[in-house]
Amino acid sequence: METKLRVYKKTVSIVNETACDMYQSLVGSQTGFLMESYDKEYDRFTFFGGNPMAVIRGEKDRLVLNFRDGSREVRRGNPRELLKELYSEFQVDRESDELAFSGGLVGNLGYDYIRYTEDLPDSNPDEIGIETICMMLVTEFVIVDHVAETMTGIVLDTPDEAGRQRAMAKAEELVTKARAVPDIPVQHTFVRDGRVIRETDTCESYSKKVEKIRQYIVDGHVFQTVLSQRWTVETGQSGFALYQELRELNPSPYLYYFNYGDFEVIGSSPEMIVKRQNGRIYTCPIAGTRPRGKTPEEDRILTEELLNDEKETAEHIMLVDLARNDMGRVSEFGTVKVTRLKEVQYYSHVMHIVSLVEGRSRKEVHPCDLISSFLPAGTLSGAPKIRAMEIIDELENVRRGLYGGATGYIDFSGDMDFCITIRTMIKKGSRVYLQAGAGIVADSVPENEYNECRNKAMALAKTLLP
Secondary structure, three states: OOEEEEEEEEEEEOOOOOHHHHHHHHOOOOOEEEEEOOOOOOOOEEEEEEOOOEEEEEEOOEEEEEEOOOOEEEEEOOHHHHHHHHHHOEEEEOOOOOOOOOOEEEEEEOHHHHHHOOOOOOOOOOOOOOOOEEEEEEOEEEEEEOOOOEEEEEEEEOOOHHHHHHHHHHHHHHHHHHOOOOOOOOOOOOOOOOEEEEEOOOHHHHHHHHHHHHHHHHOOOOOEEEEEEEEEEEOOOOHHHHHHHHHHHOOOOEEEEEEOOOOEEEEEEOOEEEEEEOOEEEEOOEEEEEEOOOOHHHHHHHHHHHHOOHHHHHHHHHHHHHHHHHHHOOEOOOOOEEEEEEEEEEOOOEEEEEEEEEEEEOOOOOHHHHHHHHOOOHHHHEEOHHHHHHHHHHHOOOOOOOOOOEEEEEEOOOOEEEEEOOOEEEEEOOEEEEEEEEEEOOOOOHHHHHHHHHHHHHHHHOOOOO
8 A cells, every 4th residue: 555755844953962962862762763974074964763653673474563553564475575565655755855864764684684585594593583674664753964053853744734734743843852952961971891701703713714715715616705703792881872982982984873672783884885876876895904003104004005915905806896796787787887996994993995886776676676786795795695605604603693784774765875784783681792704715814814803893892891
């Protein structure tokens, strides 16, 4: 059944209010989402909201919708196809294209999302117990424009006078409540009380797996496989407190917090997997890593070392080619181009080699099919992708879950922006799960790859460990 909605909005000026303070004022500890970016030149907008129209969970042969009115609906079939059907039920009149986000689906698609289109082994235990599709159907939320210094309450309702009146009253309520932050900011006391209670690998066990992948490469199975490991940490800190600490310690292009009620997702990802905007598609492969130097001179030396490392650059070019292939499946013929190649970007603890691949989207491609073309990213699986994933299932001890999947939104307009779910914590109860991987190629040194994983995880661990 088709649902027709119109976008209504209320815009006000803001001065010193922060996204975290406004989120807490509006949503508190209820189900909600916050998506922002540290780099305001990269993305000037922050989105946040609570009280979603529905929380969507998909696994195996079903999609479960828990609506805000307390009702529940179970749809049976392929969850990916069911998500497409749900999205397509909504026809939204935006009135203009000026909005950065006009409602839709926000949340997380797991690494195993590809299993809805590919037949892959699935023998590893699901240690965390979270569905592959975890999304929120969002029809009321707030957008902050950091350049214009404005906050806009957005509400979707029916395109009639009754709908307009309801929506405008709700939009007014959203901005009023979000702005109701204390005049004197609340000082948050953060205690790093975490303790590691489990690691999936020691250096020795991880190294043995690296050697097995190297043999697979010699035997011609793959060119590269991304092997990850997981740490489980116990903490008494709240998920939102962890997010506030993480965004300060590890600022990244993609910062996000999702509270699904029974678990929370806290992340600071550097890597776009796919973005569609105004008919163009973008993907941003990242491969090649060094730790940050302690001084600018050390940074310069490490940068030169990284760019002159034949292993790192060969791996990066291979993954750029894989990204071009993924892009070609959903782009108009002849439009795929590499517009940035082998640039070094710097983050709080590491530096990476980064490229940008672009194409013009084929109009008939459904947004849910578009994200399927890229998931999981080659930088989180390997090449060739399917065989690499089979090897990952063989060697990793637990199912990856949300790690290595995608986090972001699909607008009702068809635009989207997803990052790869890395540099991310999953908090369930008092346990926090951290995961990081390294790309294994023919000349990989096992101990170096193990240490690369630890360097990546350290940005997260510093928010938890004394």
